[in-house]
Amino acid sequence: MTTETQVTVPRNLSLVTAKGRKRKKRDTLAAIIFIGPMTLGLSIFYLWPLVRTFFLSFTKWGAFGGTEFTGLENYERLINDSDVWQALLVSFGYTGIVLLGIPVAIVMAVLLNQKNLKWLTGYRVLFFLPVVTMPVAAALVWRLLYNGRYGAINYILSWFGIDGPSWLTQPGLALVAIGIVGVWLLLGQQIIILLAGLQGVPRTLLESSAIDGANAVQRFRYVTLPLLTPSIFFVVVITVIGCLQMFDLVFVMLEPGNPALASTKTIVYYFYQVGFVYNDRGYAAAIAFLLMVIIFILTALQFRLQKRWVHYE
Amino acid sequence: MSRKPERTDGVERKFTKPKYLVHLTLLVAVIVMISPYLWQLATSLKTFEESVQVPPTTIPDDFYFENYSTIFEVIPFASMMGTTIAMTVGRIIGQLVVITLAAYGFARFEFPGKNLIFLVFLSVMMVPDELLIIPQYEIIQSLGWLDTLPALIVPRIFWVFGLFLLRQFFLTLPLEIEEAARIDGAGRFRTFWSVVLPLAKPGMITLAIFSCLFSWKELLWPLIVMSSPDKMPVSVGLATLRGSFFVDYPVLMAGSTLAMLPLILVFIFLQRHFIEGIATTGGKA
Numbered sequence: 079m080t081t082e083t084q085v086t087v088p089r090n091l092s093l094v095t096a097k098g099r100k101r102k103k104r105d106t107l108a109a110i111i112f113i114g115p116m117t118l119g120l121s122i123f124y125l126w127p128l129v130r131t132f133f134l135s136f137t138k139w140g141a142f143g144g145t146e147f148t149g150l151e152n153y154e155r156l157i158n159d160s161d162v163w164q165a166l167l168v169s170f171g172y173t174g175i176v177l178l179g180i181p182v183a184i185v186m187a188v189l190l191n192q193k194n195l196k197w198l199t200g201y202r203v204l205f206f207l208p209v210v211t212m213p214v215a216a217a218l219v220w221r222l223l224y225n226g227r228y229g230a231i232n233y234i235l236s237w238f239g240i241d242g243p244s245w246l247t248q249p250g251l252a253l254v255a256i257g258i259v260g261v262w263l264l265l266g267q268q269i270i271i272l273l274a275g276l277q278g279v280p281r282t283l284l285e286s287s288a289i290d291g292a293n294a295v296q297r298f299r300y301v302t303l304p305l306l307t308p309s310i311f312f313v314v315v316i317t318v319i320g321c322l323q324m325f326d327l328v329f330v331m332l333e334p335g336n337p338a339l340a341s342t343k344t345i346v347y348y349f350y351q352v353g354f355v356y357n358d359r360g361y362a363a364a365i366a367f368l369l370m371v372i373i374f375i376l377t378a379l380q381f382r383l384q385k386r387w388v389h390y391e
Numbered sequence: 392m393s394r395k396p397e398r399t400d401g402v403e404r405k406f407t408k409p410k411y412l413v414h415l416t417l418l419v420a421v422i423v424m425i426s427p428y429l430w431q432l433a434t435s436l437k438t439f440e441e442s443v444q445v446p447p448t449t450i451p452d453d454f455y456f457e458n459y460s461t462i463f464e465v466i467p468f469a470s471m472m473g474t475t476i477a478m479t480v481g482r483i484i485g486q487l488v489v490i491t492l493a494a495y496g497f498a499r500f501e502f503p504g505k506n507l508i509f510l511v512f513l514s515v516m517m518v519p520d521e522l523l524i525i526p527q528y529e530i531i532q533s534l535g536w537l538d539t540l541p542a543l544i545v546p547r548i549f550w551v552f553g554l555f556l557l558r559q560f561f562l563t564l565p566l567e568i569e570e571a572a573r574i575d576g577a578g579r580f581r582t583f584w585s586v587v588l589p590l591a592k593p594g595m596i597t598l599a600i601f602s603c604l605f606s607w608k609e610l611l612w613p614l615i616v617m618s619s620p621d622k623m624p625v626s627v628g629l630a631t632l633r634g635s636f637f638v639d640y641p642v643l644m645a646g647s648t649l650a651m652l653p654l655i656l657v658f659i660f661l662q663r664h665f666i667e668g669i670a671t672t673g674g675k676a
Contacts, residue, residue: 105500108579112496115489117508119549124515125525134525186420189413196414203662204421207428210658210665212608214626215647218633219431222640228447236446257617262424267669273669323519324612326630333633349521354615359525366522373519387398 175257217330275309485548494557560594
């Protein structure tokens with residue numbers, strides 16, 4: 079066995095130049111077979127649509143089908159469409175509320191990160207449960223919880239003598255209510271990512287600062303938190319990207335005819351409505367582009383601002 | 392480590408003392424997290440009359456299991472569940488074939504334009520789905536696939552996130568094993584099939600889990616391409632029940648429970664994989 083390898087290795091090396099080219103050719107052939115299907119599918123279903131949406135955003139659905147080139151008309155309409163800006167505001171508001179859940183996730187992750195914590199697996203599973211729950215089903219459950227008359231939330235409030243509102247039919251309140259569901263849905267995912275980050279905080283550092291007299295709060299503030307900022311940054315970025323595209327919760331929790339719907343629809347809900355209820359594909363394409371630009375700008379901004387608060391070792 | 396014996400006592404106590412407070416906080420938080428499920432379960436066992444009672448009851452007067460059969464009469468729940476499962480399984484199989492091959496190709500082969508192609512693919516990952524939906528719909532329409540299972544499966548097979556995930560995984564595999572196989576005379580395909588694939592199992596499991604999560608939860612795309620109730624996945628079927636005309640909450644809760652259960656069970660069995668997957672990649676779910 080050993081002698082065999084000793085013979086083969088040098089032979090291979092000596093033939094590198096002559097055989098190398100041949101090998102590269104064979105590599106290319108293999109690459110076509112390995113990568114071909116994916117490339118084809120991606121081109122058809124993802125790359126081409128990207129180009130096509132861009133084209134569509136400059137067109138109008140013609141009266142007899144087909145598209146009609148209208149130049150910048152859709153974008154002009156976009157700027158003057160108060161519904162678009164309202165919907166964007168709602169999406170930002172929703173994102174803001176869900177971001178408020180991140181401190182809660184940090185606290186929970188820190189508590190779960192205790193050395194030899196009992197029932198860790200149990201806690202983790204229960205926190206994580208909403209992450210593996212179908213959002214549509216969860217949204218239906220929360221609709222019931224929020225019900226003004228026989229919902230559980232107002233029932234609990236009534237214990238404290240509070241006459242709870244009709245949560246999902248009042249514009250501002252409906253957004254808060256949906257935002258709370260968003261926090262609930264994403265908390266587990268955030269905790270898991272932060273917990274992984276916490277595992278990278280060296281325990282020796284915490285122990286030595288404890289010896290130096292730092293109490294638990296100080297240890298968290300001056301040791302754990304700075305070292306956790308890369309994970310927090312990551313959580314913030316994916317939360318913002320995900321939340322700006324929220325659609326399902328509004329779709330399920332605010333049925334057509336709900337008085338709060340008009341002022342609580344998110345940008346993706348509006349996109350769906352324009353594109354697939356009113357069938358105004360060109361305009362919907364322009365809305366989609368606006369959304370993409372906003373996501374890009376916000377993400378780029380966060381990467382730029384991270385220097386101010388994210389500590390990398 | 393060697394100094395530990397002298398120090399542990401004081402420090403350890405400092406570290407472990409307030410554990411009951413930790414548990415108290417966590418318990419309260421966990422109860423808040425799971426109480427919606429408990430309310431859902433309780434409501435699914437109430438009669439309609441009991442469900443609209445003010446003030447509401449917490450534990451049903453007597454367990455009314457009929458809601459769980461009513462949901463199958465109100466909507467074609469069984470075939471919807473069938474669609475969700477078929478779509479999830481179909482996507483995973485397709486992805487495991489197409490993506491695994493491509494990811495390996497990008498990780499190991501040298502060919503002209505490789506980096507450029509990969510970069511273009513990655514840029515697709517940055518684009519929000521909404522930007523692609525309209526042309527995707529047009530393509531499905533022109534293929535005559537509207538309201539059929541392939542509409543739900545085929546476009547999602549070519550999943551860039553999955554490609555990225557698996558390529559990263561392949562890059563972490565030691566090159567030596569493959570080189571040894573090559574030297575022993577195995578070709579590219581033989582090496583891939585009998586040496587790489589068995590090692591790729593953990594990566595493929597992660598891919599399958601993410602795909603499963605994504606597919607089970609998806610709403611917008613199936614909502615757009617599917618129109619017959621008996622062909623819709625459960626997410627769309629339940630979502631369309633939201634209308635104010637149908638507020639039989641016990642039946643709705645029974646449906647929601649049944650819709651959630653399969654994925655939750657899968658999660659409980661594969662818990663470690665789920666959590667590791669999310670922790671390392673952030674998950675696109």
